[in-house]
Amino acid sequence: MRRITLWALSTVTVLLLLLSYHTSTSSRTSLGAESSEVAQGAPDDVGGSSSGGSSSGGSSSGGSSSTATGDVTQTRWGPVQVEITVADGEVTAVDVLQQPDGNGRDQQINAYAIPVLKQETLSAQSADVDMVSGATVTSDGYVQSLQSALDKAGL
Structure with a gap:
């Protein structure tokens, strides 16, 4: 009798x-909760990515600085496109023009991952940046588009 009662309570x-x-798409939470979810290794967008898409790149000059726009990289969860600003041969700013944002989970992941990837780029001054745990596909697309932008800028 005790086992049946214990089983019934466990089932309930x-x-x-x-x-x-x-589910993660039910609502948006604060950035603090997002970063702890990603840091704990929350499941991410696992899958491959491929370069492709259109390029709106090139560079424009404005004094001693110029910008270069990377190719659009199509990932499993959506497009990623990066634009860099270069001054005196160094990357001084990174803007993400496109990023996956199809649902709340994409927005949570990218709210944490994109600033980390930008900071890594400014520190490394190359596309040799660490992937963000929990944002593997976004990180991969970012790196591919970033490398395209660096190539266009001649870095």
């Missing part, structure tokens, strides 16, 4: 936990 508990689980 598991069902309640499953029914109370909120």
Whole structure:
């Protein structure tokens, strides 16, 4: 009798936990919660990516600085495109023109990952940046578009 009661209570508990689980697309949370989810290795967009798409790149001059726009990289979750600003042979700014944003989870991941990738780029001054854990596909697309922009800028 004790085993049956214990089994029934365990089953009810598991069902309640499953029914109370909120999916990542249900709502947006604060950035603090997003970064802890990504840092804990939340499941990400696992899959391949391929370069392609159109290029709106090139560079424009404005004094001693210029910009170069990388090719659009199509990833599993959406396009990624990076634009860099170069002054005196150094990358001084990075802008992400396109990023996956099809659902709340994409927005959460990119709210954390994109600033990290930008900072890594400015520190490394190359496309040799560390991937962001939990944002593998976005990171891969970012690096491919960044390399394209660096090539166009002659760096």
